[in-house]
Amino acid sequence: MPEAITAATRLCGIVLHPAGHTRSPAMHNAAFAAAGIDAAYIAFDIPPDDLPDAIAGVRTLGLAQIAVSIPHKEAVMKLIDDVDEEARRIGAVNTVTRREDKLVGSNTDWIGSNRALERETELAGKRAVVLGAGGAARAVVFGLIEKGAEVHVLNRTVDRAERLAQQLGAKAAGPIDELADLDHDILVNTTSVGLRSDESPVPATALREGSVVMDAVYDPETTRLLRDAADRGARPLGGKWMLIYQAAAQFETWTGVDAPIEVLEHAFDAAGR
Ligand code: NAP
Numbered sequence: 001m002p003e004a005i006t007a008a009t010r011l012c013g014i015v016l017h018p019a020g021h022t023r024s025p026a027m028h029n030a031a032f033a034a035a036g037i038d039a040a041y042i043a044f045d046i047p048p049d050d051l052p053d054a055i056a057g058v059r060t061l062g063l064a065q066i067a068v069s070i071p072h073k074e075a076v077m078k079l080i081d082d083v084d085e086e087a088r089r090i091g092a093v094n095t096v097t098r099r100e101d102k103l104v105g106s107n108t109d110w111i112g113s114n115r116a117l118e119r120e121t122e123l124a125g126k127r128a129v130v131l132g133a134g135g136a137a138r139a140v141v142f143g144l145i146e147k148g149a150e151v152h153v154l155n156r157t158v159d160r161a162e163r164l165a166q167q168l169g170a171k172a173a174g175p176i177d178e179l180a181d182l183d184h185d186i187l188v189n190t191t192s193v194g195l196r197s198d199e200s201p202v203p204a205t206a207l208r209e210g211s212v213v214m215d216a217v218y219d220p221e222t223t224r225l226l227r228d229a230a231d232r233g234a235r236p237l238g239g240k241w242m243l244i245y246q247a248a249a250q251f252e253t254w255t256g257v258d259a260p261i262e263v264l265e266h267a268f269d270a271a272g273r
Pocket of ligand 1: 133190216218
């Protein structure tokens with residue numbers, strides 16, 4: 001946030017429901033301050049029925065950028081002027097940026113997932129398994145395939161996994177218990193299992209030594225899946241990195257300036273205390 005809000009300060013924000021305790025305002029305001037950008041970022045709790053009015057408000061009030069979170073990522077696509085190619089293929093928008101007088105949708109979850117995984121491994125030619133077939137799964141699968149990985153999609157509801165795999169060009173789909181039979185280099189959990197609970201979507205015995213195991217869940221920061229991965233000799237990677245890099249891509253989309261990753265990480269950590 002700037003030291004003083006003036007007539008020149010631009011406003012950004014996040015629309016979601018319920019607002020809960022999103023860490024996005026803390027992260028983006030810290031990044032704006034560190035980069036000397038005169039902007040402020042706040043959270044808007046918008047129930048689904050109010051989304052059209054909220055987007056009309058974004059237009060009228062001239063907000064520079066809004067992040068779009070659960071449950072609005074699909075519904076927002078019909079309310080804006082343009083959706084970029086990647087977001088259209090993923091089928092979800094998590095970022096709306098003003099370009100002159102138009103609102104343009106994009107998706108930075110796939111960029112966040114790729115950049116997070118690339119902290120630990122290259123992606124081209126790797127065998128990846130993605131657990132889940134919801135919005136986060138679509139972005140993660142898209143990102144992995146863009147980088148040349150071979151992807152299996154496993155989900156509780158198998159026909160959702162099959163549809164996703166077919167639409168995005170994944171190699172195969174199946175039920176979650178297939179993991180035990182699949183050789184893999186990378187495992188990503190995009191189910192909500194583990195979110196504010198001590199459960200894992202898979203038994204520890206299905207995890208492979210040496211593989212990279214990323215959990216999209218970041219609350220708690222160290223999930224049961226990540227603890228099991230460490231115990232089995234796999235390389236755990238917390239969902240905080242996917243969140244940080246998707247926020248960094250949002251920041252870069254609007255400002256054109258490289259995002260200060262350490263500042264975003266520090267703000268994420270501080271907001272969770
Ligand atoms: P979503 O669209 O609602 O999808 C939820 C997924 O979880 C579905 O595949 C669902 O399976 C599965 N699931 C739910 N309960 C389950 C259970 N008890 N057992 C097995 N599978 C279960 O949600 P989303 O938007 O994809 O988000 C999923 C998670 O990713 C959330 O925890 C979210 O916070 C996290 N996320 C993190 C980031 C990040 O930057 N780190 C970004 C986006 C999302 P069915 O199809 O069978 O219902």
